[in-house]
Amino acid sequence: MQEAIPYKSYSTTRATAVGSRSPLLNFLGGGGGVVANGSESSIRKLVEENAVVVFGRRGCCMCHVVMRLLLGHGANPVVCEVEEGKEEAAIGELSRIGGGGGGDGGGGGGIQLPAVFVGGKMFGGLDRVMSTHISGELVPVLKDAGALWL
Amino acid sequence: MDFPSTQFVPSRMMGTYEPIHQIGMWGENFKSIGNPSISASVIVEVDNKLENESETASHEMPVPSCKHDQEASKPFDKIQRRLAQNREAARKSRLRKKAYVQQLESSRLKLIQLEKELEQAREQQGLYIGGGLEAGHLGFSGVVNPGIAAFEMEYKHWMQVQNRQLGELRTALNAQISDIELRIVVENGMSHYFELFRMKSTVAKADVFYVMSGTWKTSAERFFSWIGGFRPSELLKVLVAQLDPLTDQQIFEVCNLKQSCQQAEDALSQGMEKLQETVSATLAAGQLGQGTYFPQVAMAMEKLEALVCFVNQADHLRQETLQQMSHILTTRQAARGLLALGEYIQRLQDLSTLWATHPREPA
Numbered sequence: 001m002q003e004a005i006p007y008k009s010y011s012t013t014r015a016t017a018v019g020s021r022s023p024l025l026n027f028l029g030g031g032g033g034v035v036a037n038g039s040e041s042s043i044r045k046l047v048e049e050n051a052v053v054v055f056g057r058r059g060c061c062m063c064h065v066v067m068r069l070l071l072g073h074g075a076n077p078v079v080c081e082v083e084e085g086k087e088e089a090a091i092g093e094l095s096r097i098g099g100g101g102g103g104d105g106g107g108g109g110g111i112q113l114p115a116v117f118v119g120g121k122m123f124g125g126l127d128r129v130m131s132t133h134i135s136g137e138l139v140p141v142l143k144d145a146g147a148l149w150l
Numbered sequence: 151m152d153f154p155s156t157q158f159v160p161s162r163m164m165g166t167y168e169p170i171h172q173i174g175m176w177g178e179n180f181k182s183i184g185n186p187s188i189s190a191s192v193i194v195e196v197d198n199k200l201e202n203e204s205e206t207a208s209h210e211m212p213v214p215s216c217k218h219d220q221e222a223s224k225p226f227d228k229i230q231r232r233l234a235q236n237r238e239a240a241r242k243s244r245l246r247k248k249a250y251v252q253q254l255e256s257s258r259l260k261l262i263q264l265e266k267e268l269e270q271a272r273e274q275q276g277l278y279i280g281g282g283l284e285a286g287h288l289g290f291s292g293v294v295n296p297g298i299a300a301f302e303m304e305y306k307h308w309m310q311v312q313n314r315q316l317g318e319l320r321t322a323l324n325a326q327i328s329d330i331e332l333r334i335v336v337e338n339g340m341s342h343y344f345e346l347f348r349m350k351s352t353v354a355k356a357d358v359f360y361v362m363s364g365t366w367k368t369s370a371e372r373f374f375s376w377i378g379g380f381r382p383s384e385l386l387k388v389l390v391a392q393l394d395p396l397t398d399q400q401i402f403e404v405c406n407l408k409q410s411c412q413q414a415e416d417a418l419s420q421g422m423e424k425l426q427e428t429v430s431a432t433l434a435a436g437q438l439g440q441g442t443y444f445p446q447v448a449m450a451m452e453k454l455e456a457l458v459c460f461v462n463q464a465d466h467l468r469q470e471t472l473q474q475m476s477h478i479l480t481t482r483q484a485a486r487g488l489l490a491l492g493e494y495i496q497r498l499q500d501l502s503t504l505w506a507t508h509p510r511e512p513a
Binding site for chain 1: 346407410411413414416417420421422425428456459460463464467470471473474495508
């Protein structure tokens with residue numbers, strides 16, 4: 001039985017809004033962790049310590065779609081909401097971490113939000129999640145990263 | 151007419167005095183307007199009128215029992231005053247009527263002008279669009295969006311190529327051509343659909359609501375519209391029924407594909423709902439009813455940009471589903487599948503035409 005990694009990481013990150021969410025909500029909502037700053041160390045830590053991390057703008061509807069897809073498979077993605085104005089810094093850091101990681105990451109050099117990291121590596125945006133979801137490749141990738149228990 | 155001379159003379163005298171007095175007044179009025187020549191003609195007119203009226207007045211005037219001059223002149227005075235007021239009122243009324251008629255005339259001319267412009271705009275539209283497509287996209291300015299105009303021409307051409315390709319598929323399936331050749335026909339068919347998705351992506355940037363409304367499609371197709379096109383899962387249902395016999399492995403894979411498709415559609419639909427909530431909340435922020443609202447509208451517009459992403463993602467889903475199906479099926483099955491899909495859409499279009507021409511009972 002694998003450890004519930006997402007929950008363990010909350011206590012170590014400088015999450016500002018996590019405390020406001022009830023534990024029950026976290027359980028049901030599936031890792032709706034909120035990290036409001038895009039500082040390098042917190043991003044790196046999130047990526048390293050969690051099987052699936054989704055980086056997106058606050059209130060982004062595309063992010064919502066990605067979450068729905070991942071949750072539908074039983075994964076428990078951690079969401080990192082990038083603040084307005086901090087987007088460029090966040091994307092820069094993500095590019096540094098993700099460079100060389102899987103598939104057609106950001107489409108021609110630039111990472112776009114929402115961005116999904118699986119198993120510590122850059123996976124892609126909504127496009128890639130959608131393609132792999134339809135082709136059936138997504139589930140094995142999630143399993144390999146330890147995001148699924150079944 | 152026999153009048154007592156005593157009464158006749160004063161009235162006559164009064165008759166002659168009055169016009170001079172009145173003309174004096176009106177002369178002043180006209181002088182202030184700055185046109186003394188008018189006053190002369192008016193005076194003549196007035197003089198004649200006065201003479202006529204004073205004669206009739208004298209007919210109707212009650213014969214005063216008292217022969218006192220002042221008393222005799224009082225009612226006469228009043229009547230003269232009233233007559234003058236009536237004349238003035240009548241004159242003003244005539245002027246008002248004249249102004250009103252002039253206003254009507256100029257409005258009529260303006261209306262004719264507007265109708266002409268509308269006619270011209272309609273003709274211009276006819277140049278851009280092949281017959282049968284609606285004019286729901288003129289927008290406020292009445293000018294056709296060039297992106298939309300370009301798309302509609304391309305789409306017309308796309309449909310022609312589509313119908314031709316369906317004919318080729320029919321022929322290819324009936325003839326005994328090799329799998330390799332059939333594969334080429336299938337690939338052409340697939341590429342043709344991908345071309346449509348590219349076209350839609352371009353016009354979505356010009357006007358996403360145009361794509362969302364499905365104006366470019368026939369009415370029955372619009373009935374099935376989901377984020378600017380068909381639901382992939384619905385088309386899969388239609389397809390699968392046409393593709394017997396499938397191997398067990400194929401049935402298993404198609405079932406998986408159907409499920410994945412459904413999940414993806416649900417995810418996108420939920421995303422759309424969230425977008426609606428966001429736009430609505432943004433628009434309604436602050437107090438409604440104060441009158442100033444531009445910041446909210448501007449912010450809502452920013453959020454609405456996400457709609458373009460949704461249209462692109464929905465088309466991406468359609469494309470991926472098509473691709474996956476072509477991987478699961480054999481070449482021959484894929485060819486039959488494309489043909490079935492094409493004919494299904496043709497039937498929908500025929501349904502639209504039939505519906506439009508079908509006589510209905512008057513309301």
